[in-house]
Amino acid sequence: MSESKMFWLISAPNREGQDIFEQVNQKTAKESNCSENKKFATPSLRVGTLNSLIALNDDLHRLDTFMENTAKKLAKQLGDLAGTKPKDKSLSIDGSPIQNYLSSFKWDDGKYSLKLTLQEIVDKLTTYTTKIDEELKTRAGEYSSLSSSLAAEERKTSGNLTVRSIQDLIPPEVLIQSEYITTAFVVIPKSQEKDFLQAYETLSEYVVARSAKRLATDPDFFLYSVFLFKKYYDNFKHKVNEKKWVIREFKADNAADLNKSSQETQKLTESKKNYKASFQRWCKISFPEAFTCWIHLKVIRLFVESVLRFGIPFNFQAILMRPHKPDDKNLRDILYNQFKYLGSAHISGKNELEEGEKFFPYVYIPIDCEM
Structure with missing residues (x-):
């Protein structure tokens, strides 16, 4: 005792x-x-x-x-x-x-x-x-x-696809940001992949048929890219949210941020x-x-x-x-x-x-x- x-x-x-x-x-x-x-x-x-x-x-x-x-x-x-x-x-x-x-x-x-x-x-x-x-x-x-700052930086390169940075997961060929066409990035549970593939073309007007492409996977989720007319992006995003799927925002001019984020993580860790x-x-x-x-x-x-x-x-x-x-x-x-x-x-x-x-x-x- x-x-x-x-x-x-x-x-x-x-x-x-x-x-x-x-x-x-x-x-x-x-x-x-x-x-x-x-x-x-x-x-x-x-x-x-x-x-x-x-x-x-x-x-x-x-x-x-x-x-x-x-x-x-x-x-x-x-x-x-x-x-x-x-x-x-x-x-x-x-x-x-x-x-x-x-x-x-x-x-x-x-x-x-x-x-x-x-x-x-x-x-x-x-x-x-x-x-x-x-x-x-x-x-x-x-x-x-x-x-807290270190945890926020680490979440950018760790965690599942709904929270981690996707900067390093986007190949140049799927990144379209023209005057009329844009790319949407959608994270879906693995169990709902079939539902997504059957539904994404009709979620909004002017979604490019058969444009969905799987870009990344983790134990629970898939990351897909979809082409559509820029004018209907907000409507598509709204419909995706209604399905309880996750739209991940991506800006081409931020692609270089990944290396910067890694450096910041190392700096904060030290x-x-x-x-x-x-x-x-x-x-x-x-x-x-x-x-x-x-x-x-x-x-x-x-x-x-x-x-x-x-x-x-x-x-x-x-x-x-x-x-x-x-x-x-x-x-x-x-x-x-x-x-x-x-x-x-x-x-x-x-x-x-x-x-x-x-x-x-x-x-x-x-x-x-x-x-």
Whole structure:
């Protein structure tokens, strides 16, 4: 069975003479084997005013979702470019799996100085992530445009006779474009060839008798040429469409386009290949940036909610838990019994739903690392 990629980041206030981590670890890991636990190092962030914490806390939920989505879009894009589900190695942080980064998390004081206010740190995290998110949209759009252009060119020389280019299938002797006579090119299903040969001369006036000539074939269709008076071409085309056959337009002065199209296909193929390699490199570089921004924001969420819940001076223990099941009811019950003494007017029973969200006596921040 594969390991769960759901983590729980929880916190509870320290109690004199008690080791909160050891109590939780004893009950949830050693006795019940519900989870793997590690102490989680939280930095001494600047608290600020109560009003600023409350205002910031409202924004943190929204930003958490935004940053999570950005990281997961990068992971998905890497998978799409590779044609497979992204491997843990391709989603590493400094060469280590993202789970290891979480387990040994250290606050990046070089980027997010602890001298800054919480709002200033959040603004920096948001700026970094927004820049990555916007560039991802731009790069993905450019790659999609390249792919669409290449597919359109490839359809000109591939696909069945109803969609592919017929430039290379028309011999000069059947191409008549005089003042009075023209050539119509008709694609018909192979199963309807007999019907076509019996009907084409009477579909319109002034169709040249016995002029139909088979020019090309593919697994499902035939391409025929038919001579007729130019004046009645539109009427003939209309009658062909009524039969659910396909008229293919051909202009003599475009015959040279086939070579040009082939060159364009080669050019687009090379451009797409080069862009894809560049895009993959950028995603591999940007994913760690987006993921670490997201986790730093999680830490700020934990800090802010812990201070709002447990007060100041802050003195709480954070624990990173990796449940063996993504949402283990037994684990929830153990934690509830462990921390029910923290209950307040907000909690009247186990895991009561408050405003559509689960509310626990301890601070709970989920981290879904399933990319």
